[in-house]
Amino acid sequence: MEAAAPLVIEARAIAKRFGHVTALRGVDLTLEPGEVLGVVGDNGAGKSTLMKVLSGLHQPSSGELLINGEAVRFGSPRDARQRGIEMVYQDLALAGNLRIDENILLGRERTRAIGPLRLVDHAANVALAKQHLDKLRIHVKSVSQRVEDLSGGQRQAVAIARATAFDAKVVIMDEPTAALAVREVRRVLDLIKDLKTHGIGVILISHRLDDIFYVCDRVMALFRGANFAEAPLGEVERDEVIGWIMGNKRQEDAPVGAGAN
Amino acid sequence: MTEAASPELAGELVDADQQSRRSIRLMAFFDRFGVLLLVLVMGALSYAAQPEVFLSSNNIANIFRQTAFLALLALGQFLVIVTAGIDLSVGSTLALAMMSAAVLSVAGVPWPILILTPFAVGTAVGLVNGLGLTKLHMPHPFIMTLGMLNIARGLTNLISGGVPISGLPAEVRWLGAGNLVLGGIEIPVSVIAVIVSFALAWLFLEHTRTGRHIYAIGGNPQAARVSGINVDRTLVIVYALCGLLAGFSGLLLAGRTGSGFPNAGIGAELDAISAVIIGGASFFGGRGTVLGVFAGVLVIGMMRNLLNLSNVQVFWQQVLIGVVIIAIVAFDVLRRRAAASS
Numbered sequence: 001m002e003a004a005a006p007l008v009i010e011a012r013a014i015a016k017r018f019g020h021v022t023a024l025r026g027v028d029l030t031l032e033p034g035e036v037l038g039v040v041g042d043n044g045a046g047k048s049t050l051m052k053v054l055s056g057l058h059q060p061s062s063g064e065l066l067i068n069g070e071a072v073r074f075g076s077p078r079d080a081r082q083r084g085i086e087m088v089y090q091d092l093a094l095a096g097n098l099r100i101d102e103n104i105l106l107g108r109e110r111t112r113a114i115g116p117l118r119l120v121d122h123a124a125n126v127a128l129a130k131q132h133l134d135k136l137r138i139h140v141k142s143v144s145q146r147v148e149d150l151s152g153g154q155r156q157a158v159a160i161a162r163a164t165a166f167d168a169k170v171v172i173m174d175e176p177t178a179a180l181a182v183r184e185v186r187r188v189l190d191l192i193k194d195l196k197t198h199g200i201g202v203i204l205i206s207h208r209l210d211d212i213f214y215v216c217d218r219v220m221a222l223f224r225g226a227n228f229a230e231a232p233l234g235e236v237e238r239d240e241v242i243g244w245i246m247g248n249k250r251q252e253d254a255p256v257g258a259g260a261n
Numbered sequence: 262m263t264e265a266a267s268p269e270l271a272g273e274l275v276d277a278d279q280q281s282r283r284s285i286r287l288m289a290f291f292d293r294f295g296v297l298l299l300v301l302v303m304g305a306l307s308y309a310a311q312p313e314v315f316l317s318s319n320n321i322a323n324i325f326r327q328t329a330f331l332a333l334l335a336l337g338q339f340l341v342i343v344t345a346g347i348d349l350s351v352g353s354t355l356a357l358a359m360m361s362a363a364v365l366s367v368a369g370v371p372w373p374i375l376i377l378t379p380f381a382v383g384t385a386v387g388l389v390n391g392l393g394l395t396k397l398h399m400p401h402p403f404i405m406t407l408g409m410l411n412i413a414r415g416l417t418n419l420i421s422g423g424v425p426i427s428g429l430p431a432e433v434r435w436l437g438a439g440n441l442v443l444g445g446i447e448i449p450v451s452v453i454a455v456i457v458s459f460a461l462a463w464l465f466l467e468h469t470r471t472g473r474h475i476y477a478i479g480g481n482p483q484a485a486r487v488s489g490i491n492v493d494r495t496l497v498i499v500y501a502l503c504g505l506l507a508g509f510s511g512l513l514l515a516g517r518t519g520s521g522f523p524n525a526g527i528g529a530e531l532d533a534i535s536a537v538i539i540g541g542a543s544f545f546g547g548r549g550t551v552l553g554v555f556a557g558v559l560v561i562g563m564m565r566n567l568l569n570l571s572n573v574q575v576f577w578q579q580v581l582i583g584v585v586i587i588a589i590v591a592f593d594v595l596r597r598r599a600a601a602s603s
């Protein structure tokens with residue numbers, strides 16, 4: 001393990017309890033730089049909870065989190081963001097009443113001093129947002145459209161642009177295609193491939209195996225809050241992954257050093 | 262940068278639906294200027310009904326002077342409503358701020374301190390509202406501020422023995438009832454105070470990070486939180502500002518009447534909410550403009566004025582204001598539906 005390329009994320013034995021509910025019972029997860037990892041599992045398997053731990057929204061009940069080999073403790077999403085870990089939430093974390101550029105820069109707006117005042121530099125923010133959308137080749141009629149006037153896929157693109165606007169090393173996406181029309185799904189998946197070419201690691205949660213097989217390098221399955229199986233995409237069949245989701249597997253798919261009992 | 266993998270991605274990922282763009286533009290126009298049209302309509306109606314009185318500079322100045330205290334209450338209420346909150350305590354806060362100044366005046370406290378007192382009292386009440394809401398994890402600001410409505414009114418009566426106090430110093434009265442001569446025109450001081458407050462609020466909401474975060478919180482508090490915005494701190498600032506403006510409002514009212522009276526501002530929170538809603542702000546947060554609130558206040562002020570001039574009974578005025586609130590919001594809903602389905 002130690003000899004390999006440095007892992008951007010290494011989560012060890014993460015557990016998370018909500019009162020009497022145990023959502024995660026000792027989950028391991030690794031991510032290499034620029035890798036696209038698919039995470040699958042049945043409803044309630046703990047996928048979203050795990051991602052919220054990685055992105056600082058939840059604090060783990062126990063377990064260790066290492067970013068680039070360094071142990072970290074995230075108190076809030078802001079801490080995770082400072083380490084380059086961004087999340088696109090399942091329930092899109094956009095403010096529909098604000099413009100596209102305002103959403104992309106929310107919480108990180110550029111300001112300029114005017115006398116004793118610090119005012120938002122709207123022009124600079126618009127330019128930054130446009131530049132970033134161009135980089136991702138997301139084309140907008142106008143960044144001053146309100147996000148609520150956009151379609152689902154368009155919003156998803158804004159959410160992804162938001163997540164990658166500031167030196168993201170890892171973008172975590174929780175079912176980014178769940179609410180999208182077929183054409184839009186394809187565009188979002190291509191956007192994920194784009195991120196990979198920019199050296200950004202992606203963790204993708206999806207119930208759609210088509211998505212997983214289209215963009216991922218590796219897939220891991222959670223089952224009832226624990227690691228169940230994982231494999232590089234080239235070494236696994238769709239039917240096996242479907243089996244994992246339902247809790248069936250062949251012995252040799254067991255992840256190294258975990259859950260072999 | 263590395264070349265991207267998929268050129269066809271360049272497609273219309275974020276692409277406004279062509280035909281809906283015109284209606285969006287029309288809606289944006291209505292969003293911005295709809296209430297101003299309403300002000301014009303009210304003006305035309307008033308003029309038609311009372312041609313010789315309505316446009317007299319005396320009457321206009323009166324409308325402004327009478328609505329100045331409501332304007333400040335509504336402005337504070339607006340900040341709160343943008344966050345999808347509500348502050349039911351502003352009427353009581355106004356009274357507490359006003360009576361605090363009056364009581365101190367009787368005790369012989371010099372006027373500069375009297376003038377600062379309502380601001381301090383209002384801000385303190387607002388801070389308690391904000392801290393109570395966030396630190397005690399109140400399920401809704403309705404509850405915290407409903408409690409405060411009673412607390413502040415009770416305190417108002419306690420410090421004053423429940424009786425009015427008159428004889429406020431001339432400096433205080435000047436703020437509420439005095440005029441400044443600017444370019445040969447007499448402008449009520451209270452009107453200038455209102456305009457400056459609205460201009461500052463506009464600058465704050467549109468051009469500071471905290472101001473933009475207030476809108477973001479109203480639009481989607483979860484989004485604000487995960488963006489690293491300190492939602493609780495922002496809410497405390499908003500309720501404190503609302504209290505500050507209620508205190509200022511109390512000062513103006515004290516100045517206009519030259520006294521403090523413990524029943525001041527009873528029900529004023531509802532007028533303030535009405536003005537904000539008539540002004541086009543959404544009760545669900547994230548929507549509305551300072552200019553709209555100003556127009557909403559004017560509509561209420563002009564309507565009262567028109568009904569007074571026409572000798573319509575006060576009770577009918579209440580009925581009519583109720584009808585106008587419902588009609589305006591219903592029209593707004595229809596307009597949005599039409600825009601959404603086109």
Ligand SMILES: Nc1ncnc2c1ncn2[C@@H]1O[C@H](COP(=O)(O)OP(=O)(O)OP(=O)(O)O)[C@@H](O)[C@H]1O
Binds near residue numbers: 046
């Ligand atoms: N905030 C919370 N409080 C209490 N229980 C929670 C909370 N969040 C998640 N859980 C519970 O933890 C378990 C895992 O939920 P999670 O949302 O992580 O599943 P998931 O794999 O993302 O499912 P889905 O595919 O339906 O999105 C579930 O039993 C859920 O009810």
Ligand SMILES: [Mg+2]
Binds near residue numbers: 048049090
């Ligand atoms: Mg989930």
